[in-house]
Amino acid sequence: MKVGIIGTGWFAKTHAAILGDMDGVEVTAFCGTSIEKADKEARNWSNAKGYSNIDEMLEKQELDAVYICVPPMAHGAIEFSLIERNIPFFVEKPLGMDEQPLEIAKRIEEKGIITSVGYHWRYKETTKKALSLLQDRKVGMALGYWMGDMPMVPWWRDVTKSGGQFVEQTTHIVDLLRFLCGDITEVYAAYSSKIMQDKVEGTTAPDVGSVTMKLVNGMVATISNTCILTNSSKVGLDLFTEEGIIELRNEHLREIKGKHILEHKEQVNPYIAENEIFLEAVKTGNPTGILSDYKDSLKTHTVTLAANQSAISGQPIRLGF
Ligand SMILES: NC(=O)c1ccc[n+]([C@@H]2O[C@H](COP(=O)([O-])OP(=O)(O)OC[C@H]3O[C@@H](n4cnc5c(N)ncnc54)[C@H](O)[C@@H]3O)[C@@H](O)[C@H]2O)c1
Known part of the structure; x- marks a missing residue:
């Protein structure tokens, strides 16, 4: 599976490291606020490229899933771009800092896109x-x-x-x-x-x-x-x-x-568990193992x-x- 990561900070690196240890998963794209930061992360991977624009990344790469690891104020346009292209995504909490997630949840529901939110305590x-x-x-x-x-x-x-x-x-x-x-x-x-x-x-x-x-x-x-x-x-x-x-x-x-x-x-590392379950859901098309999808997280x-x-x-x- 080919995975892209948006964000180049602490938690983007955390998820990238977990994905790197999973069989059959390849991180092929990083998108950051600058091409320098994205390229720096991409260099840790044999087959990854850096981008500073999400739409360019999504046009040039065939991604099976995307991870969104950006601060609260940066949500919105990223999710809408993924939904438009029917790309499943894992998004770190919180969903945002205002009421925009309401509209995002509506569009996810309309398209039936698989999502998972990083409430790892579950x-x-x-x-x-x-x-x-x-x-x-x-x-x-x-x-x-x-x-x-x-x-x-x-x-x-x-x-x-x-x-x-x-x-x-x-x-x-x-x-x-x-x-x-x-x-x-x-x-x-x-x-x-x-x-x-x-x-x-x-x-x-x-x-x-x-x-x-x-x-x-x-x-x-x-x-x-x-x-x-x-x-x-x-x-x-x-x-x-x-x-x-x-x-x-x-x-x-x-x-x-x-x-x-x-x-x-x-006994378990919940970050590994949430990643494995999300990617298995994307692979099989069956989201029932996901304990925290976008719709439910919207309530929190x-x-x-x-x-x-x-x-x-x-x-x-x-x-x-
Ligand atoms: N589940 C957890 O336990 C857990 C732990 C840590 C962080 N997080 C969450 O992860 C998110 C990111 O936190 P962090 O610690 O990685 O922060 P960070 O400041 O280390 O990194 C944020 C990154 O996002 C990038 N960014 C900002 N706007 C962007 C945009 N529009 N497009 C692409 N990249 C953009 C920044 O350049 C930076 O590299 C936060 O919402 C945080 O709550 C969750």
Whole structure:
């Protein structure tokens, strides 16, 4: 299979490295904001070419699938070009930073294009374990966290380019909550910005926030985030159930009941899993293994945008799902 990659940054390189280890997959094109950056990535491959224009790349290459690994503000034209040519794509979260993904989702649906979105927490073995534990217990509430430091790429700190931490980063935890506990009906958010704007020039993204949500199943959840720390501290989701706490973190799931703690270590690399499943779907034309397609991810994206809107207006936002 011939694959093209749009973006030449950290996560484009991460996906390229995974694709490079897969049998029958060849990365043949990179598209970047400059031909120099694209050519630099292409040189790591025996048969790849660099481009600085997506339409030129798509005209000159016969690609079976494309990976979109660009910052939130760069989405839109890329997706429309791929949809026009019926090319399946894997897109890194978030889908964007505004409501344009609504139109993109509509056109994907009309054309029946296979898509996958990089919500990799869904592919973890520990997430599968949590789903099976939830078969025999009810969750009353959830607390989620993305407590860390500020990624130092310039677009991230600019709220008009990234959408801010809740849209850009904490979206993983919102998506995990939806995957495990179902859809969200109401969102209320409080954000603040007291520290990073004085430390890092150009910071307009809030540096702390808490978002409280009501779910269709009657649960209440609060997910908080901050980027004021000097390193990543606590990232994950705690589910409070009638049978104790299910604690999900990057490396483990813990079942906590009083003093008794049962730990399950993560056994799979979810980034490899999401790539294998996406390309298998493209090869066979059967998307059922994909755990996070564009249409479903749009719901997570809508929740995070509603949180931003609530933080500005001070009012709760009701969602239509
Ligand atoms: N799933 C995950 O765990 C995970 C981890 C890291 C990043 N990401 C996501 O991946 C995306 C990219 O993040 P990153 O860390 O690679 O950022 P980065 O800043 O390292 O790289 C972004 C790249 O996109 C390029 N770019 C920007 N606009 C473009 C356009 N119109 N066409 C082509 N290239 C363009 C930039 O030149 C840069 O090379 C972000 O949305 C981020 O949230 C996901």
